[in-house]
Amino acid sequence: MTLTAPAEPATPPRTAPARRLRDRLSPYAYVAPFFTLFAAFGLFPLLYTAFVSLYRVELQTPGDMEWRGLGNYTALLADEFFWTALRNTFTIGVLSTVPQLVMALGLAHLLNYKLRARTFLRTAMLLPYATSVAAATLVFAQLFGRDFGLFNYVLGLVGIGPIDWQNGTLASQIAVSTIVIWRWTGYNALIYLAGMQSIPSELYEAAEMDGASRWRQFLHVTLPGLRPTILFTVVVSTIGATQLFGEPLLFEGSMSGGISHQYQTLGLYLYEQGWGFFHLGRAAAIAWVMFLLILVLVGANALVARRRNRKEAGR
Amino acid sequence: MTTLADPPATSQAPPTARARRAPGRPRRSRAGRTMKAGPLAYAILGVAVLFSAFPFYWTIVAASRSNADLASVPPALLLGPHLIRNFEAVLAEADIGKALLNSLIVSGSITLGTVLCCTLAGFAFAKLRFRGRGALLAVTVGMMMIPPQLGVIPLFMLIAELGWVNQLQAVILPGLVSAFGVFFMRQYLVQSLPDELIEAARVDGASTARIFWSIVVPIARPGMAVLGLLTFMAAWNDFFWPIVALSSSEPTVQVALRQLGGGYVQDQSVIMAGTLLGTLPVLLVFVLLGRQIVGGIMQGAVKG
Numbered sequence: 375m376t377l378t379a380p381a382e383p384a385t386p387p388r389t390a391p392a393r394r395l396r397d398r399l400s401p402y403a404y405v406a407p408f409f410t411l412f413a414a415f416g417l418f419p420l421l422y423t424a425f426v427s428l429y430r431v432e433l434q435t436p437g438d439m440e441w442r443g444l445g446n447y448t449a450l451l452a453d454e455f456f457w458t459a460l461r462n463t464f465t466i467g468v469l470s471t472v473p474q475l476v477m478a479l480g481l482a483h484l485l486n487y488k489l490r491a492r493t494f495l496r497t498a499m500l501l502p503y504a505t506s507v508a509a510a511t512l513v514f515a516q517l518f519g520r521d522f523g524l525f526n527y528v529l530g531l532v533g534i535g536p537i538d539w540q541n542g543t544l545a546s547q548i549a550v551s552t553i554v555i556w557r558w559t560g561y562n563a564l565i566y567l568a569g570m571q572s573i574p575s576e577l578y579e580a581a582e583m584d585g586a587s588r589w590r591q592f593l594h595v596t597l598p599g600l601r602p603t604i605l606f607t608v609v610v611s612t613i614g615a616t617q618l619f620g621e622p623l624l625f626e627g628s629m630s631g632g633i634s635h636q637y638q639t640l641g642l643y644l645y646e647q648g649w650g651f652f653h654l655g656r657a658a659a660i661a662w663v664m665f666l667l668i669l670v671l672v673g674a675n676a677l678v679a680r681r682r683n684r685k686e687a688g689r
Numbered sequence: 690m691t692t693l694a695d696p697p698a699t700s701q702a703p704p705t706a707r708a709r710r711a712p713g714r715p716r717r718s719r720a721g722r723t724m725k726a727g728p729l730a731y732a733i734l735g736v737a738v739l740f741s742a743f744p745f746y747w748t749i750v751a752a753s754r755s756n757a758d759l760a761s762v763p764p765a766l767l768l769g770p771h772l773i774r775n776f777e778a779v780l781a782e783a784d785i786g787k788a789l790l791n792s793l794i795v796s797g798s799i800t801l802g803t804v805l806c807c808t809l810a811g812f813a814f815a816k817l818r819f820r821g822r823g824a825l826l827a828v829t830v831g832m833m834m835i836p837p838q839l840g841v842i843p844l845f846m847l848i849a850e851l852g853w854v855n856q857l858q859a860v861i862l863p864g865l866v867s868a869f870g871v872f873f874m875r876q877y878l879v880q881s882l883p884d885e886l887i888e889a890a891r892v893d894g895a896s897t898a899r900i901f902w903s904i905v906v907p908i909a910r911p912g913m914a915v916l917g918l919l920t921f922m923a924a925w926n927d928f929f930w931p932i933v934a935l936s937s938s939e940p941t942v943q944v945a946l947r948q949l950g951g952g953y954v955q956d957q958s959v960i961m962a963g964t965l966l967g968t969l970p971v972l973l974v975f976v977l978l979g980r981q982i983v984g985g986i987m988q989g990a991v992k993g
Contacts, residue, residue: 400897407805409825411863416866420840488724495738498738504922506927506928506971507926512946512949512964513744527763556740624946645933654845661841
């Protein structure tokens with residue numbers, strides 16, 4: 375707390391003490407609506423999750439809580455589907471995040487050129503962002519249909535397939551990742567574009583005078599300049615990937631994420647435990663595991679970024 | 690857009706310093722690189738646009754076909770004659786009319802409430818001095834990094850306790866909590882509202898409330914509009930919490946879409962017609978105001 379007492383000059387003598395008190399308290403009235411809601415619907419549930427995860431709580435009788443200690447967690451660790459979901463979350467996360475960010479970087483680079491119809495192109499890239507998870511997934515589920523889907527038809531034209539996009543493990547995970555990539559690539563491209571536009575052009579001029587090719591300029595000017603932006607998108611995408619839920623739920627409409635749970639993510643597993651099997655306590659334990667996972671992943675990202683920076687500074 | 694293009698990661702730390710520098714020296718004039726795009730760049734961007742737009746086009750095609758058309762090889766790629774009939778089937782099977790109305794109520798209330806709450810709090814954080822300001826702001830920014838879905842179980846127990854399950858306020862009230870919105874409005878006001886204006890009004894004897902309504906709100910309006918657009922789209926498209934808190938008797942559009950896709954309806958063309966109906970309103974907003982939305986995202990919007 376660095377900003378404590380008001381640092382204003384002495385108040386004019388005609389100001390009554392009552393008014394001064396009001397001025398002192400009134401700022402709190404402006405933050406009160408937000409923080410009241412925040413405490414009730416944001417902070418409290420978040421903290422209370424840890425508490426709930428130590429109890430047996432059933433969906434039908436959420437008022438009855440029976441102490442279970444770490445029972446929910448040990449049950450989780452003994453459930454093979456938990457491990458499947460953890461593994462799927464990881465592979466789908468990598469399959470969706472890496473191509474998405476690489477493509478976004480390339481598109482942002484192109485969008486940064488002097489372009490005709492610049493606004494149109496940017497807006498068109500962002501179009502998928504306007505759809506909901508539900509709508510996008512239902513559309514892609516049909517495009518990925520095994521017998522009459524458009525993707526398999528096109529693949530058939532070049533002599534591949536048909537691929538069973540729902541039942542194959544890798545195939546179904548690629549399909550789910552494709553939905554994520556489609557929805558978020560344009561969004562990330564715009565974030566990168568904003569970052570690129572704040573890189574001073576003197577740096578490029580200097581690089582050009584040193585005879586650096588465009589590719590080297592991209593490697594040695596653009597990428598370092600974008601580092602904070604890239605870290606930001608990696609963190610946001612990691613959090614998004616950890617919670618992936620709507621896409622696997624709607625891909626064919628079951629909570630189990632396919633017949634052999636081949637694309638069930640942790641988010642979907644949480645929903646299945648809580649609202650499919652009514653075990654809210656168990657679901658809370660999954661939420662807590664997801665939270666720890668995010669902390670670890672974000673922490674690892676920050677660590678890598680910091681080590682990079684230090685190495686960079688040492689050169 | 691002037692100098693707002695930095696990502697939040699960097700703009701968090703020195704906003705005031707940057708803001709002070711901004712009016713006198715337009716930093717952006719020498720920033721960025723503007724090389725001319727060649728044909729290859731246009732070709733790649735064109736392909737990307739096609740990929741972005743194709744699923745929308747195909748949704749319209751599929752919604753205008755019969756189910757038999759969709760189960761044929763080669764797949765349908767041109768418009769068919771059944772659009773109206775499929776819309777009628779959707780309305781009959783899933784009460785999409787009610788879902789659309791509910792979505793409108795929910796998204797509208799969330800948008801109004803969020804914009805108001807966040808402008809109030811953002812103003813206080815940007816321009817008022819009070820004990821605990823730094824700590825409260827730090828908590829708010831910190832919460833942006835924590836996904837709200839992690840609190841969904843106690844939140845459900847809370848609304849069950851209140852008897853709100855399957856009622857729209859169960860979706861509206863938690864939707865008003867937007868740490869991102871507070872941060873966004875704070876950044877906006879730090880940069881666009883000069884301190885001198887507030888001081889002058891104070892000298893004239895205006896109360897803080899008066900200052901808020903007659904100075905802050907008019908200046909904040911463009912920022913409020915962008916926040917409103919982003920909030921509306923996010924609320925309209927929200928999926929996880931509505932399917933937990935609401936049921937098929939009181940659905941939002943997304944909940945209704947899940948029913949369509951979840952096996953009640955087997956007719957694929959009807960599912961696509963429903964998807965089209967659920968997407969149209971927000972698509973319309975996007976087509977009309979896409980430029981503002983792009984600007985808002987480039988100012989550093991966070992997912993969600």
